[in-house]
Amino acid sequence: MTIAQLLERLEITSRYALVERNGCPVPRESFSVVELAAGDEVVVARPVAGG
Amino acid sequence: MPTAEPDLGHASEGTAMSDEFTINGRTFGSRLILGTGRYATLDAMRSAVDAAQAEMVTVAVRLVDFDAPTGKADITEALPDDVLLLPNTAGARTAEEAVRFARLARAGGLPAWVKLEVIPDQRYLLPDPVGTLEAAEELLADGFTVLPYINADPVLAARLEGLGCHAVMPLGSPIGSGRGLKLRDSIRIIVEQATVPVVIDAGLGAPSHAAEALELGADAVLVNTAIAVADEPAVMADAFRLAVLAGRRGRLAGLMEERERGTASSPTSGLLGGS
Numbered sequence: 001m002t003i004a005q006l007l008e009r010l011e012i013t014s015r016y017a018l019v020e021r022n023g024c025p026v027p028r029e030s031f032s033v034v035e036l037a038a039g040d041e042v043v044v045a046r047p048v049a050g051g
Numbered sequence: 052m053p054t055a056e057p058d059l060g061h062a063s064e065g066t067a068m069s070d071e072f073t074i075n076g077r078t079f080g081s082r083l084i085l086g087t088g089r090y091a092t093l094d095a096m097r098s099a100v101d102a103a104q105a106e107m108v109t110v111a112v113r114l115v116d117f118d119a120p121t122g123k124a125d126i127t128e129a130l131p132d133d134v135l136l137l138p139n140t141a142g143a144r145t146a147e148e149a150v151r152f153a154r155l156a157r158a159g160g161l162p163a164w165v166k167l168e169v170i171p172d173q174r175y176l177l178p179d180p181v182g183t184l185e186a187a188e189e190l191l192a193d194g195f196t197v198l199p200y201i202n203a204d205p206v207l208a209a210r211l212e213g214l215g216c217h218a219v220m221p222l223g224s225p226i227g228s229g230r231g232l233k234l235r236d237s238i239r240i241i242v243e244q245a246t247v248p249v250v251i252d253a254g255l256g257a258p259s260h261a262a263e264a265l266e267l268g269a270d271a272v273l274v275n276t277a278i279a280v281a282d283e284p285a286v287m288a289d290a291f292r293l294a295v296l297a298g299r300r301g302r303l304a305g306l307m308e309e310r311e312r313g314t315a316s317s318p319t320s321g322l323l324g325g326s
Binding site: 015 | 086087088089090096109110111112113114115117124125126127128136138139141151154155156157158159160161226253273275276
């Protein structure tokens with residue numbers, strides 16, 4: 001499964017999804033090509049209100 | 052962006068009429084930057100951004116909470132397309148965490164700009180100068196446009212400028228306190244020596260505080276809580292906008308020097324009772 005597919009499955013369709021894979025930020029351009037492997041740790045964040 | 056207000060006087064062309072400032076090559080007509088936190092609703096936030104005529108707004112970065120109904124909401128969808136999103140590193144307690152926030156935001160498509168905050172202690176919300184310096188160095192080397200949030204420390208501001216930071220953002224008083232400019236003399240020195248824009252960030256509780264910051268020579272202010280918690284956020288945003296224009300216009304016009312004692316403004320000769 002790619003990161004793009006994971007986001008789709010998680011129903012994250014907002015403008016910005018911020019993704020880290022195994023502690024490394026993943027560029028948005030490569031969401032559709034980065035294949036996740038068993039044991040990968042994925043963090044999904046987003047922009048929120050803040051000052 | 053038009054910054055001229057007919058009711059604020061007659062500043063000449065070339066000064067106030069095209070009174071822009073520039074951060075790392077990007078020009079801003081509005082000197083009022085808005086934080087997006089603490090608004091009751093997204094609509095209220097959007098109305099305030101519009102009323103402020105803001106061209107730059109801050110956003111924070113947080114994990115998606117899959118259990119919360121709003122956990123997936125993206126605040127940027129409620130913002131105008133032409134404002135610059137300035138991701139902050141709020142929540143970072145160390146330089147490493149701040150760098151991580153910034154890189155995550157950029158990778159996800161947010162601008163490679165960062166309002167750098169390193170705040171170790173939530174009780175006081177005061178920035179860590181050493182951690183801020185370390186994170187700034189790393190982010191600058193990584194190509195970010197870096198706007199560090201700092202205490203009003205002229206030496207630290209100069210050090211950060213020396214590293215290549217693109218602006219400095221000294222606090223007026225602690226975040227959310229609304230107490231105004233508590234370190235006027237230090238801010239005056241920061242402005243005097245600055246070679247990059249100075250943005251007063253945090254602690255501005257009233258429009259008059261923003262006017263005062265611009266009168267002191269700050270290039271811009273960043274306001275969040277004072278507008279967000281107002282009964283009428285959009286009206287307060289407009290009030291801050293006018294105060295920023297008034298303060299800036301006063302600065303450009305040349306403020307008089309303060310004196311210890313009164314000085315008559317009417318003639319002291321030709322008095323009716325004789326001299």
